Amino acid sequence: MDKEEKRESWGSRVDFLLSCVGFCVGFGNIWRFSYLCYKHGGGAFLLPYLCCVLVIGFPIQFLEVAIGQFTRRGAVGIWDVCPLMRGIGYCTMLFSALESVYYNVILSWTGYYFILSFFPSLPWAHCRNDWNTDKCSVGGDTLNRSAGDTDLISVTNYTAVLHVHGDVITDDANATDGGAHVTHPAVTEEAVTHPAVEFWWRGVLKLTEGIESPGEVSTQLLASLAVFWVIVFCCVVKGVRWSGKVVYFTATVPYVLMLALLIQALRQEGSLTGLSYYLTPQFDRLGDIKVWFDAASQVLFSYAVALTVLPAYGSYCPFNSNCFRDSIIVAIANSLTSFLAGFVVFSMLGHMAHVQQQSIDVVATSGPGLVFVVYPQALSLLPLPNVWSVLFFFMMILVGLDSQFAAVEGILTSLGDVFPRWLRWRAVILCVFVLCAFLLGISMVTGGGMYVFQLLDYYLFGSYVAQLLAFLEVVSVAWIYGANRFYDDIELMVGYRIGIWMKICWKYLTPVTMTVLILFNLATYQPLTYNKTYVFPGWANGLGFLLSGLVLLVIPLVFLLVLARTPADGLLERLRKATQSTVDHADLKKNCQGDETEGVDSEMQLESLVPPPVL
DSSP, rough: OTTOOOOOOSSSSSHHHHHHHHHHHHHHHHHHHHHHHHTTTTGGHHHHHHHHHIIHHHHHHHHHHHHHHHHHHOOTTGGGGGGTTTTHHHHHHHHHHHHHHHHHHHHHHHHHHHHHSSSSSSSTSOOOOOOOOOEEEETTEEOOOOEEEEEEEOOOOOOOEEEEEEEEOOOOTTTSSSOOOOOOOOOOOOOOOHHHHHIIIIIIIIIOOTTTTTOOOOOOHHHHHHHHHHHHHHHTTHHHHHHOOOOOOTTHHHHHHHHHHHHHHTTSTHHHHHHHHHHOOOGGGOOOHHHHHHHHHHHHHHHOOSSHHHHHHHHHTTTTHHHHHHHHHHHHHHHHHHHHHHHHHHHHHHHHHHHHOOOOOOOOOOOOHIIIIIIHHHTTSSHHHHHHHHHHHHHHHHHHHHHHHHHHHHHHHHHHHOGGGGGOOOOOOOHHHHHHHHHGGGGGGGGTTHHHHHIIIIITTTTTHHHHHHHHHHHIIIIIIIIHHHHHHHHHHHOOOOOOOHHHIIIIIHHHHHHHHHHHHHOOOOEEEEEETTTOOOHHHHHHHHHHHHHHHHHHHHHHHHHHSSSSSSHHHHHHHHHHHOOOHHHHHHHHHHHHTTOOHHHHHHHHOOOOOOO
């Protein structure tokens, strides 16, 4: 960075902690952890989860924060410690940019539900909407229609059961794997759907027959998408000093709302039954290798590693900030939030199962199916359903915005490392990025948008790409830059030498675990399907592989470019020079002194005097 450019810094240590917690705690903490815990042995799942936190989650998170703080650079600039691997930084920047497009689409769905929660009659709670079919049923009532008739004609008593699988909801009469179909012996043996399902598919997504049919753009979702990008722009444009204050609201209020929802749910009948499904340990499930792989995947998702954010956030901390202790605090807050969210989800699902006289096995799910189908249905059964729907979706909006603020800030920080003079035009660059991201997101708010969303999720964000990036990060720092050398750097920052566990993880345990996880994902690959009925065409699966391959291609291209531009005789000498750190320790110490004299929060400056935590 040019000498004349003054790097931003956090207003206080609390700004940094809340921003990190807000970033790491996202949708996955709410819609994925609790379901995996229930699916894989209840309380017994905590054992593989905690093991994965200690072996891959916390070590990678701490590495990213520490190296960002040490180099005072973002995801690209941190590779001054090993210029040959700078392609990892460019790759994570591209990956994060695409993920922000995808993430804001989820926010657009959430915002649409939030607005409709203010309507006197919740559209997902009844069958009197234009999009409802004659198979729509709520509670014990069903709706039969003639063509064009939207009024309730007759009521027939029977039990309506939803089939929920993974991230999608099916109303297939032949549903299996924990699902069920609805029959009425007095009428016809035919599947029915809950209005929450029809609202999601027909009212919100307006789902077409397949990815080949994009359909029309949803004006409601388009407007919601635009609003959220405007919010992101306004909260990020002024830098971390401003966004660090915004998170005082966006990172704390969700916990208040979560506790309110939990208290209300626990007051309902059946809630304790739901919690027993969530927590009752089944230790025999620990012998299933899939349980351990799901735990590892969940930890990587919830700890949000291999993105641009944690190095960027670390780079805004004073040089002598105790990043080790702060990383422990963020990790604990992250995992406890996942655990708390499970109580909120399953206490509510237990009440819904009790009211509808169904098994928890039928209503339990994860992913968008939980947030946009099952949970709205559960909230509609409570007293004052509009109030609880407003609170729930407002909580989800805040959870998502925190992560989105961080993702965009991480991208801007990385660009500033590469083109430091661009920082003078931060607002213009951010405006261009937001506009481009908004235009790309339009493809996912059409009738075929869910298929595009699923394609990105399956082949990019839920695939081996993030796992490979995390693996390369750890190997490059631990084996090329050197784990002992990095330990010296950390000691220089925090004032003491941390325990040996991090070194063991970085050099051996984390790379081996990540390698096994990547190989397992590749070995168990299956072509993408949606709703267990729609099979994506071959060209769509090929497009998914092509997209993930293009993102990863950045790494070898930059590798070759750096190698070619390194002045040296012979390949081995080029490799040796290209892997030498260019970090100026004297300059870092000077920056540290500058921080101390410019009045950065004294709590951050003196935190290294606190006795070190044990790990």
